[in-house]
Amino acid sequence: MMPKSPYVRLFSVLKPQLPILSLGVIAEIFKYISTLWIGLLGVDLLRMARAGDPASLLIPIGLSILVLAVLRGVSGYLSPYLCHVGAYRLLADLRDQFYRTIEPLAPAVLMQRRTGDIVSIAGNNVETLELFFAHTIAPLVTAIVIPVIVFISLFLIHPMVAGVYALLTFCIAFLPKLALSLNDERGNRLRELIGGINAFLIDSVQGIREILAFSRSESRFKQVMSLNDQYQEEYGIYVRKNSIITASFILILSGGVIVMLTISSIFVATGELDPLNLPIVILFTSAGFASMANIVEISKQFSLTFAGARRLYELMDVHPTVRESEKPVHPESLEPSLMVENVSFRYSSSEPLVLRDISFTVPVGKTVAIVGMTGAGKTTISHLIMRFWDPVSGRIMIGGHEISSLQLSLLRDTIAIVTQDIFLLNTSIMENIRLGRADATDEEVIEAAQVARIHSFVSALPKGYQTLVGERGVRLSGGERQRIAIARAVLKNAPILILDEATSALDTCTELEIREALKELSSGRTVLIIAHRLSTIKHADQILVLREGTIVERGNHDDLVRLNGVYSSLIKAQEI
Template sequence: MNKTKQLDSKKTTYLIRRFAPYFKKYKWILLLDLFCAALTTVCELVLPLIVRYITDKGMNDLEALTVEIILSIGGIYLALRLIDVAANYFMANVGHVMGAKIETDMRRDLFSHLQDLSYSYYSNTKIGQLMARITSDLFDITEFAHHCPEEYFIAALKFIVSFVILSSVNPWLTLIIFAIIPIMIYCSMQFNRKMRSAFKRSRNQIGELNSQVEDSLLGIRVVKSFANEEIEEEKFEEGNKGFLNIKKEAYRYMAGFQSTTRLFDGVMYITVVVAGALFMIRGLITPSDLIAYLLYVTMLLTSVRRIVEFTEQFQRGMTGIERFIEVMDEPVEIQDEEGSIPLPQVEGDIRFDQVSFRYSDGDNDVLSDINLHVKAGDHVALVGPSGGGKTTLSNLIPRFYDVTAGRILIDGHDIKKVTIHSLRSQIGVVQQEVYLFSGSIYDNIEYGKPGASREEIINAAKLAGAHDFITELPEGYETYVGERGVKLSGGQKQRISIARVFLKNPPILILDEATSALDNESELLVQQSLEELAKGRTTFTIAHRLTTIRNASVILVLTDQGIVEQGSHEELIEKKGAYYRLYNLYNTAGTNIGD
C-alpha cells in the first residue's frame, strides 16, 4: 500500500470533513437526534434554577412557598423528565440505527472500491490488513457517528446556557470558573494527540496480527508437515506482545488524560467554594446563588467527564475513519476512460502495436516494443523460461494491467477505449493459481455464468472432464469444496475452474498453464476438450508442458529479450533455435520448461 500521512499529521477537521457526507442521507434523523439531545439537556439546566428558587424562597420568604407552588414546580419538572425519557429513547434507538447505517454505507463503499483496485495494489498489500479495515476498523463508526455530534452538541449547549445564566447572577465568579476551562482543554489536548497516534499504531498492529494468523492458518498443512507449530506460536507471540505494548502506551496516555480532568475537577470545585464564599462575605452573592453555582459546576463537570469517557471512542472512530480514507484514496489505476463505449461482440482479432510494459515498482520493462497480430480463431501458445513475460502479456489483454506504451486492439478497438466490463465479459481466463470460492461445486461452476441452468452447468463440467468425478462424490454437485477448495485435489480444482470458462463460452480464451496440475489421464481428457472449445475462438495458451501446444497455430518463444521466435511447432523445430533447445530439454529431462 502506498505510504500515507500518519494520523498525527491529519487534522481532525479534515477527517470529519471527509466523513461528514455520509450524514447527508440521514440529515433529518440527525437533526431530530440533536433536537432530542437539546430536550434531554433542558431538565439538567432547569433543575439548578428550581433548587435556587426554592432555597431563596425558603431563606427569605418562606410563607410565599406554598404547597401549590411546590407541587406545580414538581409537576413541571416531572413533565420535563417524561419528555427527557422519550427523547433519550429516540437517541438510544434511532440514533444508533443511523450510526449502524452509516457504518454499513462506508463498508459497502470500501468493498466496492477494493473491487476496483488493480492487481498491483493487491501485490503490495496484506489481505489481513484489508480485513481489519473493512471489519474491526468500521465497528467503531456506529458509536462515533451517533455519539460524536450528540455529545459535543450537548456539551456546547450546556456550556453556553450555563455561561449566560451564571453571568446574570455574578459575572466575576463566572469568568473565574470559565477561565479555567481553556487551560483544562489545552492540557487534555496534549494527551489527546499522543492517544491518537497510539490508537493508530494499535490498529496497524492488529492488521499485522490478522495477516499473520491468516498466513499461518491457510498454510497449516505446511506448518504441520515441517512440525513448525512452535515457530508459528513464537511468531504470533511476538506480534501479540507488540500489540499489548502499544495498548499499554495508549492506556497510559488515556490515564494521563483522565487524571488531568480529575485534577481540574477539584480545582473548579474549590474555586467555586472559596471564591463563592468570599463573594458571599462581601454580599456579592446569596447562599441560594452559590448553591446554584455548585449545581451548574457539577453539571459542567459531568459533561466534561462524558466527553472524557467518549474520548477513547472518539479516537477509535477517527482512527477508523482515517484508515478508511487511506484505502478510499488509493487511485483506481485500471478504469473506464471518459467516452469509453461497450465492446461489441468480437470475432477475436487481436493486435499488439509496439506494446511495452513495466510494473509500477520496477525499473526495467518486462515487455518491450511487442508487435503481434493474432487472427480471429488462432491458437497462440506462449512458451519460454520463467520471467520472460508470458503471463504478463496475457494479463494485458483483459486489462488486468495497462500497457506502459503502445496499444492493444481487439477487432480494431483499442481496449482502453472500451468499457472494462464489456471487454472482460468476452474473455475467459483459467488462472495459473486455481481459486475456488467457499461453497458448493455447483456454485463455483455457476460463477462463470450467474443464473445458468443446471443443464448448462453439467454440460460445462462434462466438457472440462469434471462430471464423472463430481457425480462420484457423496453430494455430487452440491459437495462443499471447503475454503479455497481444500477438500478437492489439485486436478479436481483445476477441472472445476476450467468448467467455469466452458460455461462462460467467451470468444477469447486465456489458458495460463490450465493443465499443469492434472495427471496424464486427466490432462489428455481436458486437452481434448480445450481443443474442441478453442475451435473458432482466439486462444492464448501459456504452457510449460510443450506436448500440450504442438497443434497451436503459432508458438511464441518469449524471453527477457521479447519474442525471439514465432511459428508453428514444425517450423520452429526446423530452425533449431530457442524453441528447439527448449523442446529437446523437455524431452530429455521430462520436466516442465520454465518451472
C-alpha cells in the same frame, strides 16, 4: 489538490444521516436541559416555601417535575438509540464505499499489500469509527451548547461566578486536544501493529500445511509473540498517557466545583448573591462539567479512531493503475480478434521490464500458443490483456479497438480465462461453476461440468453439486479445481479464451479428455494458450517462444522444430 484531513472527511460523510443524528443531538441536549429545569423548579419550591406561598402551587410544580423527569428518561433513551442507528447506517455506507473504491485497485495495487492488513482496515478500522459516529457527535455538540447555556445563566446570576466557570471550562476544553497530541503518533503505530499481527495470523493459517511440513510452528509462534509484546508495550504507553488526561480531568472537576462553591459562598456572605442561588450555581456548574465529561473520556480514543480513518482513506485514495475510460467506445459488436503491438511492461517503476516490445496477433477463430521458460513473462501477457495492469508502452487491441478505450466490463465479458492459480469460493460446486455466468440455470451448469469432464466426479459425491468446496477449494484436488475452473470458462461462453497452464494439474488420461473438450470449446473461438507442456499446443496455428520477456521464435510446430532453436530444445528436454 491536497487530500482533506481524516477529521474533515469523517464529518463530510455524515451528510446522509444528518437528520437522524441531529435528532439524537437534540435529544441529548434536551436531557441536560430537563435536568437543569428540574433543578430550577426544585429551587422554586424552596423559594416558595421560604416566602410562605400557598401550597396549591406545589401540585403544578410537582407535576411539571414529573413530566420533565419522564421526558428526560425518553430523551436519555432516544439520544443513544438515534445516534447508533445513524452510526451503523454510516458504517454500512463507508464499507460499501470502501469496497467500491478498492475494486478497481485489484489486483495491481492490492497484490502489493498484505491480506490481513486489508482485512484489518475493512474490519477493525471501519468498526472503530462507530465510536466517532455514535459516541462523539452528540456529546461534542452537547459539550459546546450546554456550557454556553450554563455560562449565560451564571452570568445573569453573577458575572464573576460566570468568569471563573469560563476559566475552568477552558481548561477542560483543552484536554481532548491534549489527549490527541499525546497519543496521535502512537495511535498510528498501534493500528499498524494490529494490521501486522492480523496479516501474520492470516498468513500462518493459510500456510499451515507448509509451516507444519517444515516444522516452523515454534518459530512462527515466537514471531507472533514478539509482535504481541510490541503491541502490549505500545498499548501500555498509550494507556499511561491517557491516564494523565483522566487525572487532569478529575483534578479540574473536583477543584472546579470547590472553587465555584467558595467563590459563590463569598458572594453570599458579602450579600452580592441570594443564598437560594447557591444550589443553582452548583447545579449548573456540575451539569456544565458533566456535559464535557463524555467528550474528555472519548477523546482518549481519538488517536486510535483517527489513525483508523487515516489508514482507511489512505487506501481509498490510492489511484488505480488501471482506469476506466472516461469516454468508452460502444461497438455494436466486438470482433474477437486480438492484436498485441510493441508492448513493453514492468510491474513497478523501480523494477526491470518483464516484457519487451512484444507483438503478435490472434485472428478470429485461431489459436496462438505462448511457450517459454518459467518467469519469461507468459502470464504477464494475459494480465495485460485482461487489463489487470496496463502496458508501459505499446497497445493491445480487440476487434480493432484499443482495450483501454473499451468499458472494463465489456472487455472482461469478452474473455474467459482459466488461470494456473485457481481460486474457488467457499460455497457449493454449483455456485463456483455459476461464477462463470450468474444467470446460468442448473442444467447449463451441469452441461458445462460435463464438457469439463467433472460431472461424473461431482455426481458421485453424497451432496453432488451442493457439496461445499471449503475455503479456497481445499477439499478438492488440484485437478478437480482445475476442471471446475474450466467448467466456469465453458459456461461463460466468451468469444476469446485464455488458457494459462489450464491442464497442468491433470493426469495424462484426464488431460487427454480435457484436451478434447477444450478443442471442442475452442472451435470458432480466438484462443491464447500459455503452456509448459508442449504436447498441449502442437496444433496451435502459431507458437510464440518467449525468453526473458522477448519473443525469440515464432511459427507453427513444424516450422519451429525445423528451426532447431529454443523451441526444439524445449521439445527435446520434454521428451526426456
